[in-house]
Amino acid sequence: MAPRVMVGGAIAHAPIHAGGYTWTFLQYVLGFRQLGCEVLYVEHLDAKDCIDAAWQPARFAESANVAMFTALLDRYDLRASAALIERDGEGAIGMPRRAVLDWAGGADVFVNLSGRFHLHEVMRAARRRVYVDLDPGFTQIWQAKYGADMNLPGHDAYVTVGLNVGRPDCPVPTLDLPWRGLCPPVVRSQWRPLEGVGDSYTTVADWRGYSPIEWEGVWYKQKSDEFLRFIEVPQRAPRPLEICLAIHPDEPDLPRLRAHGWRLTDPAVHAADSEIYRDYVRRSRGEFSVAKHGYVVGRTGWVSDRTVCYLAAGRPAIVQDTGARSHLPAGEGLLVFDAPAEAADALAEVERDYVHHARAAEALAARYFDSERVLTELLDIVGA
Secondary structure, eight states, X not given: OOOEEEEEOOGGGOOSSOHHHXXXXXXXXXXXXXXXXXXXXXXEEOGGGOBXXXXXBOOGGGXXXXXXXXXXXXXXXXXXXXXXXXXXXXXXXXXXXXXXXXXXXXXXXEEEETTOOOOHHHHHHSSEXXXXXXXXXXXXXXXXXXXXXXXXXXXXXXXXXXXXXXXXXXXXXXTTOOEEEOOOOBOGGGXXXXXXXXXXXXXXXXXXXXXXXXXXXXXXOOHHHHHHXXXXXXXXXXXXXXXXXXXXXXXXXXXXXXXXXXXXXOHHHXXXXXXXXXXHHHHSSEEEEOOOHHHHHTTOOBOOHHXXXXXXXXXXXXXXXXXXXXXXXXXXXXXXXXXXXXXXXXXXXXXXXXXXXXXXXXXHIIIIIBHHHXXXXXXXXXXX
């Protein structure tokens, strides 16, 4: 009999122009459902996180968060298997609060993505609990150095998409927890390749996220720091490089990006919701992207949940190495680089036999990232 799985996440926390962020959590929900599990997605929302379409504070019921979440439930037929709970009130979308607790009492496992679910009464009702770290290095350092509560206690297993965490060549702290590396899942049926291929290698990114953090004398910084290190690559690339970039219009780096040939597009256009984001990825020629500086300097072995979507869509991915090349085959479909010259060479290599690399990308997604394989391994790790 297939397990009953609760998945805790934070889809509604980013209701505006965040289609890629939605898929970070949605892959697990749809993936467990495809695996034959009975699934309930749960999320709680604080009053301070409720906003309207203009990013202004709003009541739960009238918020953009609720509107987006409601549309998502209808789009993927999740009305009976998802719940958004107002943490400090009585509001709820999907399954009512009392029914969520009842459902949890019969759950075999609670999958806590990034530790975003904090209602311990619900979590404790499940038979087993697994923490899935989606931000390796930062999660551990925030807790170890800065005392941030990353909601780590109370889980029976600890999984991370940082495939190197806990290994000798990865300097980030483990917090004395038995981290198990696991690839991010992709529901391949949602990302079938399109016949037409775009002219640009693309990616989707935030220019500046949270502030840099320090561990043992080393600073762990953001993606903007790495893009600036590779800023000249478009001038050497055989095809246009495009970033669907969340960046402030007054950002001083913006003119530099444009001057060096980066195409910049708007998340409001290409990441407005999960479907629009998916189409943007599938219409691209492939992905070209750097990683957060912290993932690179920490040699975390981080693998992007965005990159696996490109691969599943039959789009080659040329991405910065974070230490993952020691766990995954690189060179066909997935190519990695450490320096600007390597990045340009990898793009040229793909263009020499694009069809071969596109087929290899899809095969790689099937072999390493297919949701049925990854989520079966996750259930085995937690003993569900």
